[in-house]
Amino acid sequence: MMAIIFCLGSEKKNIIRMVMAVGALAILGTAVYVTLDFLAQREAGDAADFLFRQDIVWYQSLNINYSVGVDGISVAMLLLSSVIVLTGVFASWGMEIQTKEYFLWFLMLAIGVFGFFISIDLFTMFLFYEVALIPMYLLIGLWGTGKKEYSAMKLTLMLMGGSAFLMVGIFGIYYFSSADGQLTFNIVEIAKNHAMPVDKQLIFFPLTFVGFGVLGAMFPFHTWSPDGHASAPTAVSMLHAGVLMKLGGYGCFRIAMNLMPEAADQLSWIFIILTGTSVVYGAFNACVQNDLKYINAYSSVSHCGLVLFALLMMNKTAMTGAILQMVSHGLMTALFFALIGMIYGRTHTRDIREMGGMMKIMPVLGVCYVIAGLASLGLPGLSGFVAEMTIFVGSFEHTDLFHRFFVIMGCTSIVITAVYILRVVGKVLFGPVQDKHHESLTDAVWHEKIAAFGLIIAIAGIGLAPLWLSDMISNSSIIMHFMK
Amino acid sequence: MIETLKDYYSGFAIMNQELTLVLVLIFVLLADLFLGEKGKKNLQFAAIGSFALATISGFTVSFGGSQEAFAGMYVTSDMHVLVKNILNIGTLLVFFFAHYWNKNENRNQSGEFYFLTLSTLLGMYLMVSSGNFILFYIGLETASIPMAALVAFNKKNRDSAEAAAKYILTAAFSSGVMLFGISLIYGSCGSLYFDEVANAFQGLPVQILAMVFFMAGMGFKISLVPFHLWTADTYQGAPTSVTAYLSVMSKGAAAFTFLCILFKAFQNYPEIWQNILWWIIVVTITVGNLFAIRQKNLKRFLAFSSISQAGYIMLGVISGSPLGMTSTVYYIFIYLFTNLAAFGIISNIENQTGKVGMDDYNGLYGTNPKLAFIMTLAMFSLGGIPPFAGFFSKFFIFAAAAEQGQYLLVFIALLNTIISLYYYLLVVKAMFINKSENPIPTIKSDNMSIIGLGICTIGILILGFVSPIYEYMTSISFGM
Numbered sequence: 001m002m003a004i005i006f007c008l009g010s011e012k013k014n015i016i017r018m019v020m021a022v023g024a025l026a027i028l029g030t031a032v033y034v035t036l037d038f039l040a041q042r043e044a045g046d047a048a049d050f051l052f053r054q055d056i057v058w059y060q061s062l063n064i065n066y067s068v069g070v071d072g073i074s075v076a077m078l079l080l081s082s083v084i085v086l087t088g089v090f091a092s093w094g095m096e097i098q099t100k101e102y103f104l105w106f107l108m109l110a111i112g113v114f115g116f117f118i119s120i121d122l123f124t125m126f127l128f129y130e131v132a133l134i135p136m137y138l139l140i141g142l143w144g145t146g147k148k149e150y151s152a153m154k155l156t157l158m159l160m161g162g163s164a165f166l167m168v169g170i171f172g173i174y175y176f177s178s179a180d181g182q183l184t185f186n187i188v189e190i191a192k193n194h195a196m197p198v199d200k201q202l203i204f205f206p207l208t209f210v211g212f213g214v215l216g217a218m219f220p221f222h223t224w225s226p227d228g229h230a231s232a233p234t235a236v237s238m239l240h241a242g243v244l245m246k247l248g249g250y251g252c253f254r255i256a257m258n259l260m261p262e263a264a265d266q267l268s269w270i271f272i273i274l275t276g277t278s279v280v281y282g283a284f285n286a287c288v289q290n291d292l293k294y295i296n297a298y299s300s301v302s303h304c305g306l307v308l309f310a311l312l313m314m315n316k317t318a319m320t321g322a323i324l325q326m327v328s329h330g331l332m333t334a335l336f337f338a339l340i341g342m343i344y345g346r347t348h349t350r351d352i353r354e355m356g357g358m359m360k361i362m363p364v365l366g367v368c369y370v371i372a373g374l375a376s377l378g379l380p381g382l383s384g385f386v387a388e389m390t391i392f393v394g395s396f397e398h399t400d401l402f403h404r405f406f407v408i409m410g411c412t413s414i415v416i417t418a419v420y421i422l423r424v425v426g427k428v429l430f431g432p433v434q435d436k437h438h439e440s441l442t443d444a445v446w447h448e449k450i451a452a453f454g455l456i457i458a459i460a461g462i463g464l465a466p467l468w469l470s471d472m473i474s475n476s477s478i479i480m481h482f483m484k
Numbered sequence: 485m486i487e488t489l490k491d492y493y494s495g496f497a498i499m500n501q502e503l504t505l506v507l508v509l510i511f512v513l514l515a516d517l518f519l520g521e522k523g524k525k526n527l528q529f530a531a532i533g534s535f536a537l538a539t540i541s542g543f544t545v546s547f548g549g550s551q552e553a554f555a556g557m558y559v560t561s562d563m564h565v566l567v568k569n570i571l572n573i574g575t576l577l578v579f580f581f582a583h584y585w586n587k588n589e590n591r592n593q594s595g596e597f598y599f600l601t602l603s604t605l606l607g608m609y610l611m612v613s614s615g616n617f618i619l620f621y622i623g624l625e626t627a628s629i630p631m632a633a634l635v636a637f638n639k640k641n642r643d644s645a646e647a648a649a650k651y652i653l654t655a656a657f658s659s660g661v662m663l664f665g666i667s668l669i670y671g672s673c674g675s676l677y678f679d680e681v682a683n684a685f686q687g688l689p690v691q692i693l694a695m696v697f698f699m700a701g702m703g704f705k706i707s708l709v710p711f712h713l714w715t716a717d718t719y720q721g722a723p724t725s726v727t728a729y730l731s732v733m734s735k736g737a738a739a740f741t742f743l744c745i746l747f748k749a750f751q752n753y754p755e756i757w758q759n760i761l762w763w764i765i766v767v768t769i770t771v772g773n774l775f776a777i778r779q780k781n782l783k784r785f786l787a788f789s790s791i792s793q794a795g796y797i798m799l800g801v802i803s804g805s806p807l808g809m810t811s812t813v814y815y816i817f818i819y820l821f822t823n824l825a826a827f828g829i830i831s832n833i834e835n836q837t838g839k840v841g842m843d844d845y846n847g848l849y850g851t852n853p854k855l856a857f858i859m860t861l862a863m864f865s866l867g868g869i870p871p872f873a874g875f876f877s878k879f880f881i882f883a884a885a886a887e888q889g890q891y892l893l894v895f896i897a898l899l900n901t902i903i904s905l906y907y908y909l910l911v912v913k914a915m916f917i918n919k920s921e922n923p924i925p926t927i928k929s930d931n932m933s934i935i936g937l938g939i940c941t942i943g944i945l946i947l948g949f950v951s952p953i954y955e956y957m958t959s960i961s962f963g964m
Contacts, residue, residue, distance in 0.1 A: 059951045061958040127870045141917045164898035171886035
């Protein structure tokens, strides 16, 4: 369905950029088309779990298929990814060093992400998952800033460590995938067979959940995230925080919880504690950082924690909210990182103590930053509000003390978010100009405006008209599955 | 049993590959003798060409089921044929990479190089196809003794001599240990045929002792920890082509033979050797990985990396299932392309600049982007990163171990892949990220190396996606 191979022989930077832009537009077009077609088919009454199914037998003896298809959740994720890939291309328009290699690795990352979201086969999914991870090393190591080599190695090793947990989990799922010996990697069939004994689930569920949780920046496995984001080049931070971290949440949901529901039910308390911690801990950490990228990275830890937290509530409203939060956070964090990259490209510092009065100097970027900030702290009319509202309403359906406690704790993160967002906005945008040289800086140029406005339109679009998206998500059979 | 002379000679009929190889051997020997000084150049083409023909002819051999000759002394099946073909491909690739070295530095002895290499290959053939401990031992020695000469090939280099001394001493010692084990097996089982040993094996202490001795001997050959101490020095001192040969062919053949013997002769008491192997795998992978981190010389580095890779190969052996055999052979097959690509780059650069240190590779991407790219592919594939072939072979070998419920072992091995990824990435980092004052100048590779590297690159890039190869191996593999 998504053959994303571009002609990439050219040495000319402008041509490569054009090819990338056209290609990314084509991807976005395809994603929009898929969405519309998907909605139309659902409208027409096609109630299959996954639409646009395609199966190609790959390794017959192990029953590995290249098997793809989409349901409402994957469609939402595809839309998100394609928007971010497109804006990412525009945000890295100014990349001058080894442009061709940069975009090649960037594409490999994108292929991994898209492949992951459309896979139905565990093997294919795992393959795409790792395909998405490894380009990060070179992208950060070569084109990053700061202590890039350390961050790149830390990020790669920690995420690969996560995939080590994950792989054991996948083998467990595979060898208990069926009662009659017809082993399969197909997620739909495994969910249908539901053959895994509960005592085995209790072993493999934590492995799988932690495996994906590392990528979802779950406390205490989040430490790669701030360093990685801070060192990565702009577009990579965008794609990484915006999409790649969502792979974690999506995987936890689609594989760990969907295929091992009993264990998810029994062990959810452990992970609620961990994710609840990351929500609050990330937010508090963001309050004391001085580097813009670190602030956002910790804010991502907090928001992605909220995604996992909501998933573990295991009811329809909260889970829909979690997926909405993935989309919303993806867009707004990408916007944040894009803007930070643009500001950094001008001021050559990300330390908020050295900046001030940016609103006067670069009004367009300043306004965009304020919008991103408001989306992040959940202003009605923007996507953040829709997602967080749904999550907390859903979570509050649990009436026992344990859940209530953690939900209220999670809610406090909204207040803390406001603290760190407003702190940055106040200091960087409205305060007095700290550095005389900054007064001569210019405002956004055309490709930066495309990147920023594209994301803002998407954020506001979801904020103003969220129903089609939340319906599409909540009607997915996988969420229905947890209604029982 | 052998009734008549005719029965005796009919045994040769199923030894096609061995006989072809012997023909090539004699041809190379005679050519070396008669071509003289001026014909040295032609000799290389004669040797490589005739061996390439032998390799191709190997693919025409097919038996359907299992066959035996000389009263079960020699056994073969499609799987054995396939393993020999894989060894052939690897040897051919080594010849490609060794061509430049043979043309210049090793000008006067190139005939001997080919002759000795092919002799060890013949030994490996016999070892792979053995149905009896005696033939196995003969094959093993035929493979090891010329190997010692090969390791010592740089006569003027002291390191090479030291490497050969270490190799021959440990090889002799391990052969001694193994022979002692075999003699105990004969004493307690009354036979040396694998089938009969399997029936007579009752798990008596003396038999277990014999098995342990046997495993220790094999451990030396495959360089499993704690029998690995010769590996690093020998790999470093030997000429790079020989190191490549040693690390892939020697290891692959020994690993497959080990698997066959464990599956056949010791099939009735699998839990005993599985328990031993469990610990051997854990320490092999871990020690190999931890020591590789500190290495600065790339040949030494790959020596420790190959120790840990041997541990991964054993994951397929421990399962004792057809899936285990398939994944082991598949792993060896992929490992061959991957490791030879790495050694191909190293020998290419060493031949032309003499540099083998990891620091020398700093900034390689700037001056030799193609070589750096292939090296990166090889490192990623060794580390098991998709979509390269190494990922698939690792996945299958873990699947084989997990099938038997060895989840803990798989988990330990997987954690180790992270360590291994760290040091493989160090090489990538050196080539791409590190800056160098004095980078390796742009190298113009010779044609033979380009062909060899091309084959390896294609192998790394596409083999994982070509499932028929794996399916074919599945269809001809067998378990205990």
